[in-house]
Amino acid sequence: MKAHDSIVGLVVAILGGAIALYSQSLVPPRHLNYGPGFFPLLIGIGLVLVGGGLIVQGYVTGRDKPLFYRPRWLENRQLVFRFWIIPIAILFYWLAVTPLGFLATATILLAMIQIANGVRWKLAFAVALITALVVNILFASILHVPLSWGVLTPISGLFIW
Amino acid sequence: MVDAGTILAQLADPYLLLVIVASAAYGLAIGSIPGLTALMATALLVPFIIFMAPLPAIASIITASAMAIFAGDIPGALLRMPGTPASAAYTDDAFKLTRQGKSATALGAGLFASAFGGVASATILTLCAPWLARIALSFSSVEYFWLGVLGLSCATFVAGPSLLKGLASLLFGLFLATMGLDPISGMPRFTFGSTNLVGGLGLIPVLIGLFAVSELLRNSYGQDRQMSEKAKPASIVKTVVKLMWPHKIGLLRGSLLGTVVGSLPGAGSDIAAWISYALAKKSSKRGNSDTEEGAVERIMSASAANNASLGGAYIPATVFGIPGDAITAIVISVMFIKGVNPGPTLFLNQPQVIYAIFAIFFLANLLMLPLGIACIRGFGLILRLPTSIISPVILLFCILGAFSVENTLFAVGLVALFGLLGYVMEENEVPLAPAILGLILGPLLEQTFMTTMLKSQGDLLTFFNRPIGGTIGAVTILVWALIIGLKLFASRDAKNDSSLADTAS
Amino acid sequence: MICSRNYLLALTVAPFMVSAGWAADFPTRPVTIIVPAAAGGGGDTTTRILARSIEQEMGWTVSIINQGQGGGVVGLTSMVNAEPDGYTVGLLFPYAGYKYTGQADFAGADFSPIANFNGDSSSLVTSASSPFETLAGALDAIKAEPSKYKIHCSGGCGSVWDVPVAGMMMDYGIEVEKITWIPGQGAATGLQELASGGVDFQTVSLPEASGLISAGLVRPLGVLSPEPVPGFEDVPLAGEVMGHPVDGGTWRALGGPAGVSDDIIKAWEDAAQKAVQSDSFKNAMKTANFGVKWMPTEDLAVLMKSHEEDTARVMAALGYSK
Numbered sequence: 001m002k003a004h005d006s007i008v009g010l011v012v013a014i015l016g017g018a019i020a021l022y023s024q025s026l027v028p029p030r031h032l033n034y035g036p037g038f039f040p041l042l043i044g045i046g047l048v049l050v051g052g053g054l055i056v057q058g059y060v061t062g063r064d065k066p067l068f069y070r071p072r073w074l075e076n077r078q079l080v081f082r083f084w085i086i087p088i089a090i091l092f093y094w095l096a097v098t099p100l101g102f103l104a105t106a107t108i109l110l111a112m113i114q115i116a117n118g119v120r121w122k123l124a125f126a127v128a129l130i131t132a133l134v135v136n137i138l139f140a141s142i143l144h145v146p147l148s149w150g151v152l153t154p155i156s157g158l159f160i161w
Numbered sequence: 162m163v164d165a166g167t168i169l170a171q172l173a174d175p176y177l178l179l180v181i182v183a184s185a186a187y188g189l190a191i192g193s194i195p196g197l198t199a200l201m202a203t204a205l206l207v208p209f210i211i212f213m214a215p216l217p218a219i220a221s222i223i224t225a226s227a228m229a230i231f232a233g234d235i236p237g238a239l240l241r242m243p244g245t246p247a248s249a250a251y252t253d254d255a256f257k258l259t260r261q262g263k264s265a266t267a268l269g270a271g272l273f274a275s276a277f278g279g280v281a282s283a284t285i286l287t288l289c290a291p292w293l294a295r296i297a298l299s300f301s302s303v304e305y306f307w308l309g310v311l312g313l314s315c316a317t318f319v320a321g322p323s324l325l326k327g328l329a330s331l332l333f334g335l336f337l338a339t340m341g342l343d344p345i346s347g348m349p350r351f352t353f354g355s356t357n358l359v360g361g362l363g364l365i366p367v368l369i370g371l372f373a374v375s376e377l378l379r380n381s382y383g384q385d386r387q388m389s390e391k392a393k394p395a396s397i398v399k400t401v402v403k404l405m406w407p408h409k410i411g412l413l414r415g416s417l418l419g420t421v422v423g424s425l426p427g428a429g430s431d432i433a434a435w436i437s438y439a440l441a442k443k444s445s446k447r448g449n450s451d452t453e454e455g456a457v458e459r460i461m462s463a464s465a466a467n468n469a470s471l472g473g474a475y476i477p478a479t480v481f482g483i484p485g486d487a488i489t490a491i492v493i494s495v496m497f498i499k500g501v502n503p504g505p506t507l508f509l510n511q512p513q514v515i516y517a518i519f520a521i522f523f524l525a526n527l528l529m530l531p532l533g534i535a536c537i538r539g540f541g542l543i544l545r546l547p548t549s550i551i552s553p554v555i556l557l558f559c560i561l562g563a564f565s566v567e568n569t570l571f572a573v574g575l576v577a578l579f580g581l582l583g584y585v586m587e588e589n590e591v592p593l594a595p596a597i598l599g600l601i602l603g604p605l606l607e608q609t610f611m612t613t614m615l616k617s618q619g620d621l622l623t624f625f626n627r628p629i630g631g632t633i634g635a636v637t638i639l640v641w642a643l644i645i646g647l648k649l650f651a652s653r654d655a656k657n658d659s660s661l662a663d664t665a666s
Numbered sequence: 667m668i669c670s671r672n673y674l675l676a677l678t679v680a681p682f683m684v685s686a687g688w689a690a691d692f693p694t695r696p697v698t699i700i701v702p703a704a705a706g707g708g709g710d711t712t713t714r715i716l717a718r719s720i721e722q723e724m725g726w727t728v729s730i731i732n733q734g735q736g737g738g739v740v741g742l743t744s745m746v747n748a749e750p751d752g753y754t755v756g757l758l759f760p761y762a763g764y765k766y767t768g769q770a771d772f773a774g775a776d777f778s779p780i781a782n783f784n785g786d787s788s789s790l791v792t793s794a795s796s797p798f799e800t801l802a803g804a805l806d807a808i809k810a811e812p813s814k815y816k817i818h819c820s821g822g823c824g825s826v827w828d829v830p831v832a833g834m835m836m837d838y839g840i841e842v843e844k845i846t847w848i849p850g851q852g853a854a855t856g857l858q859e860l861a862s863g864g865v866d867f868q869t870v871s872l873p874e875a876s877g878l879i880s881a882g883l884v885r886p887l888g889v890l891s892p893e894p895v896p897g898f899e900d901v902p903l904a905g906e907v908m909g910h911p912v913d914g915g916t917w918r919a920l921g922g923p924a925g926v927s928d929d930i931i932k933a934w935e936d937a938a939q940k941a942v943q944s945d946s947f948k949n950a951m952k953t954a955n956f957g958v959k960w961m962p963t964e965d966l967a968v969l970m971k972s973h974e975e976d977t978a979r980v981m982a983a984l985g986y987s988k
Binding site: 207212298301303341344345347348356357360426427480481482483484490491493494498499500504505506567608612615616618 | 704705706707708710711714715718730731732733735736737739740743744767768769770816822823824846848849850851854855857858859861862863864865873874876877878880881883950953954955
């Protein structure tokens with residue numbers, strides 16, 4: 001999604017204003033000359049100025065440009081799905097990895113995106129399972145990254161080498 | 162100095178050599194996977210090496226971290242996903258070369274410059290570590306502050322076509338850096354009552370989100386877009402060997418700068434790479450040009466600098482036991498566990514250990530050439546697999562990388578958030594690199610500014626009172642004045658050009 | 667060493683013990699220790715040495731999770747929120763200061779203390795070019811003109827290294843709130859400031875400053891320990907100036923979230939005790955310059971209480987109020 005430069009500037013300026021306002025609520029707990037709000041205030045003011053500059057620049061150079069530009073791929077539902085499956089997959093991992101464990105979560109995540117990308121589901125699941133297994137052995141069993149074991153927790157002692 | 166024979170005898174130990182080769186392969190593998198960084202490679206080694214003999218343990222960290230910093234260039238150049246924050250500076254340059262079918266040039270330049278920078282810093286380390294460490298110790302918060310401001314000027318070089326959007330990105334990065342605990346009073350800021358936010362936003366999850374996940378998002382709907390060139394890659398050795406000599410100044414400058422910046426505690430390989438990139442662009446005509454030659458000059462300077470800084474960080478670490486960066490912090494604690502207590506007495510009492518450590522630097526950086534080439538080839542082969550299968554695996558590694566650095570699931574959520582944000586920013590021509598620069602430099606700037614103000618009780622003149630600090634300060638202000646002046650001048654030129662073009666059409 | 671139990675607590679928890687399972691059954695799977703500090707550094711290193719000895723002595727599998735974000739707040743919070751089944755415990759260290767800076771509000775009741783295994787004393791150091799040669803000389807000068815001096819806290823101010831030193835100064839009659847206390851991001855930033863002339867003094871542990879001490883760039887004035895610190899026998903004890911033994915610094919202990927059943931705590935305490943008494947642990951700690959300080963569950967609980975009281979007193983004097 002592409003927006004007009006002036007809108008980008010507006011968003012930047014609003015963010016800066018919010019930061020500057022919030023910085024005023026940061027009162028130093030002790031007698032400090034420059035408190036915790038000082039840098040955020042500077043940054044906020046900077047963003048407001050830059051945002052203002054962008055609004056003006058956008059107005060001067062791009063009066064004839066549309067406010068929003070909708071790229072063509074947004075009309076293709078399959079492509080939109082392929083796009084959104086990525087953040088959805090990460091969120092799925094976030095929510096599922098503790099109860100299900102890494103192995104199951106990673107397998108589902110990998111298979112889900114491959115199928116969305118048009119891989120046949122049998123192949124997708126096979127590739128997903130093998131990859132997840134290898135990654136799990138590499139990271140949890142050998143490198144001792146504390147990945148969740150989920151449903152395998154009671155017997156996880158067997159898998160940590 | 163101890164005699165070279167004893168050191169070589171120590172290095173001839175087959176167990177030590179095995180550890181070095183294994184760590185090299187491990188470092189390359191971790192570094193070349195998008196989302197997995199050099200720091201993570203080192204941190205994951207801790208449980209293995211913490212109970213090894215001292216020399217293999219330290220050799221393992223040195224080798225793995227050097228390899229991982231270089232290998233971070235590979236996904237940067239081929240996929241536009243920098244493997245480490247240090248390679249974020251020149252990712253766009255390298256990727257542009259890859260799009261032109263010149264990945265061998267981009268990666269070869271990075272590889273040879275990395276090895277060169279590593280060897281150069283090892284030489285400096287061996288010859289004058291104690292002397293350089295004393296200089297590094299004369300830096301107080303004033304000098305660090307000016308160094309940070311100088312570093313900020315790099316943003317204007319990676320800002321892309323619109324200076325305003327570059328500044329917006331930089332300020333946004335600086336804002337992200339303020340989230341979490343205020344460095345001086347310890348007050349929570351922008352945390353909205355969340356414990357996760359009290360810890361601030363980790364650099365690695367934000368980097369992975371902004372660069373790697375946003376690139377996956379962009380690739381998700383472009384079916385025709387290949388993830389890498391399919392053409393047979395040119396010979397790396399042949400391509401690059403003839404490039405080394407013309408770029409000797411850039412290589413030397415990068416190596417020297419990297420070693421010096423690395424030797425300053427708290428300024429790591431990422432800051433070294435950015436400053437070297439900016440200098441390459443500013444100080445030479447070749448480095449400023451938009452041609453292939455210019456890109457190679459910038460890649461070589463910055464690549465040499467980030468590997469050289471790894472060596473530089475060992476200067477204060479071995480001489481005074483002060484860590485130069487997070488990786489040497491781990492090295493120091495491993496040394497302590499081994500009873501090899503870093504400090505000047507180490508140079509007096511156990512010089513054979515310290516010079517053996519330096520010798521491992523040479524070995525590791527030379528080993529980087531053959532193994533690095535093999536790694537580049539191997540990575541190229543993996544990329545020939547269909548994108549529909551590779552891209553989910555990359556995503557999994559992005560999640561894993563963020564999780565294993567931070568050990569919180571919150572970091573995984575950040576990856577998704579910053580992935581979407583990075584996508585929207587790129588779509589609107591807001592460059593990503595300045596935001597990462599802001600996030601890297603923000604804490605340094607704020608801490609040093611606040612500490613200085615505490616010390617002087619609010620007297621701003623103190624920033625110019627110290628001889629070194631005042632000098633760096635004056636130079637920094639000059640650089641900024643120059644940048645703003647040039648940009649104004651250039652934009653007036655550009656306007657004239659465009660108005661000419663308008664009248665012509 | 668014989669460990670007595672807190673019988674009152676044991677009686678109140680007794681009815682739940684059957685369901686919680688007996689200590690002999692614990693653990694049936696790998697246990698996790700959360701370290702609220704990044705890899706490398708004192709907290710991580712000592713815990714790893716302890717964990718390895720527990721693995722060797724008890725045959726447990728121990729995995730370590732580093733969560734150093736927010737100066738330890740994130741790690742301590744995950745510890746407090748962990749399932750109180752004893753499978754997740756963590757490294758406990760001076761935690762009371764967070765309350766006064768508004769970062770978090772941990773109290774002794776949030777944790778189940780297990781045992782203390784390590785301690786490092788705080789010390790006051792100055793740069794070699796400083797005119798002060800003795801602790802008494804420095805304290806007298808600070809007492810005369812407290813607002814003239816800058817002291818680096820190593821970490822954030824109001825935490826492990828500066829609070830004991832500030833407490834000692836209060837006992838000496840110094841108006842500590844008039845001193846400029848400079849916070850930093852660990853001992854290294856402070857040593858850098860000290861060596862470059864940015865501050866007058868620093869509060870730090872001796873092992874962390876040892877490199878610069880042996881280089882002759884930093885001079886230790888006194889250490890807050892009742893007996894000489896191994897490896898630093900030449901450093902004068904603060905007690906000599908104060909007239910009574912002074913003990914202050916960090917302590918590192920194992921602790922679980924509140925509500926872990928008593929026999930599981932006991933199992934952990936036994937494991938920690940066996941590990942701490944083992945030769946491999948003692949040797950590893952000695953080579954790495956870390957002091958071994960064993961304290962059973964009960965003593966640790968007392969230590970935590972006095973730590974909270976001391977912190978409250980010093981933080982109030984320093985001008986933090988809550």
